[in-house]
């Protein structure tokens with residue numbers, strides 16, 4: 184389930200191994216978290232190796248590095264071997280700080296990276312057009328267009344014999360002589376079920392409590408080739424900025440990622456776009472904004488994903504909690520799941536142990552940030568949540584002022600949704616489900632839409 188980087192990596196390996204493989208994708212291939220990612224293919228996950236050595240031990244940090252190195256190599260290998268046209272480019276990765284007091288952290292990370300076998304150097308500044316206090320460089324990393332990569336990988340899956348079904352949202356996963364997956368009017372019985380849905384939608388372990396959804400805003404600005412940057416950059420200061428070049432049919436783009444926020448717990452997402460635009464125009468010679476979007480992923484308390492088979496549910500596999508570093512982690516965990524299904528286990532598998540101990544209360548959830556009293560409080564193009572009878576409704580007004588109402592109770596576990604005024608979506612503050620203005624599921628763990636609601640006629644007068 185899920186045609187993101189995890190699902191398609193596992194599916195391709197299993198189809199090549201001769202298994203009968205079905206990929207059930209709720210939307211279209213490449214349109215979700217992977218497709219909306221900044222897609223740096225790197226083992227430099229901001230500052231991670233010192234954290235892993237201190238939180239776990241050197242061995243765990245080495246296994247994490249090994250898994251992600253393999254993830255990186257696998258992507259590059261498939262891009263070459265399968266001739267996937269996805270703007271793959273080798274680039275150096277830089278973690279930079281503008282704060283002199285953090286240079287020590289960069290040096291400690293360089294030391295930790297070397298201890299796990301990764302070449303790392305500390306520079307006095309990052310090759311960026313604004314002043315930085317220092318940078319940590321990992322050479323020979325890469326970047327690509329993740330949506331094009333997934334489309335190519337899905338094509339390779341089909342050539343290897345897998346059947347890929349788009350617009351097929353799985354609504355029920357049940358243990359029954361193997362696993363029974365239900366989608367719409369259809370059902371499928373399988374020996375092995377892979378929940379590659381970014382956050383698992385079923386199973387005996389509550390990954391929605393063991394992870395926390397976080398969103399980022401992203402923008403892509405038109406930029407002249409002479410003002411382009413060379414490399415992929417992640418700021419280690421808060422609010423973070425992530426930078427790289429990209430392009431579309433109209434030419435080069437500077438892709439900039441801005442601050443993070445808890446999904447569904449921010450009442451004015453649009454204001455962050457204005458901040459990011461101001462920061463970018465202050466620091467770069469850019470033209471207009473080509474693209475802007477929001478993306479979300481799930482954090483874990485120890486910054487390591489959960490992935491693999493679940494001992495209490497034989498034949499069920501998960502991969503989640505990528506902490507916004509799921510291109511290499513997602514590829515590695517896709518490989519891990521395929522290997523486990525084939526009866527093998529990579530030497531680094533235990534780093535992702537999906538049932539390892541994790542602190543209680545990591546995900547505290549939240550409440551709607553969009554409560555209003557009446558329809559008059561909602562501007563055309565805006566949304567708000569109000570009481571109706573014993574429940575709450577989520578009302579969005581089209582640009583012409585026409586209101587459209589759906590239930591405000593998330594179909595996952597009933598939390599009240601928040602209006603995202605940038606993406607024009609209803610976002611759940613508890614476990615990160617995202618719904619369209621019509622209530623359709625864009626991102627799980629919800630599997631059912633928000634039902635439409637009728638507005639009382641006297642409200643419309």
Ligand SMILES: Cc1cc2nc3c(=O)[nH]c(=O)nc-3n(C[C@H](O)[C@H](O)[C@H](O)COP(=O)(O)OP(=O)(O)OC[C@H]3O[C@@H](n4cnc5c(N)ncnc54)[C@H](O)[C@@H]3O)c2cc1C
Pocket residue numbers: 184185186187188189190207208209210211212213214215216217218219220221222223224225351352353354379380381382384397398399400401440478479480502503505506507508509510511512513625626627630
């Ligand atoms: C802003 C941002 C920037 C990032 N940048 C980077 C980066 O530079 N480098 C990096 O390594 N990582 C990055 N990441 C993280 C990375 O993009 C993700 O961790 C990774 O793409 C997750 O892959 P996935 O396969 O789990 O999810 P997805 O790509 O979302 O795939 C899951 C699929 O499952 C489908 N699905 C969900 N529910 C169902 C259902 N019920 N039935 C059927 N299908 C279903 C979805 O539609 C989706 O297509 C970033 C993340 C964010 C938020």
Ligand code: FES
Pocket residue numbers: 391593594595596597598611612613614615616627628629
């Ligand atoms: S995502 Fe869990 S209640 Fe909404």
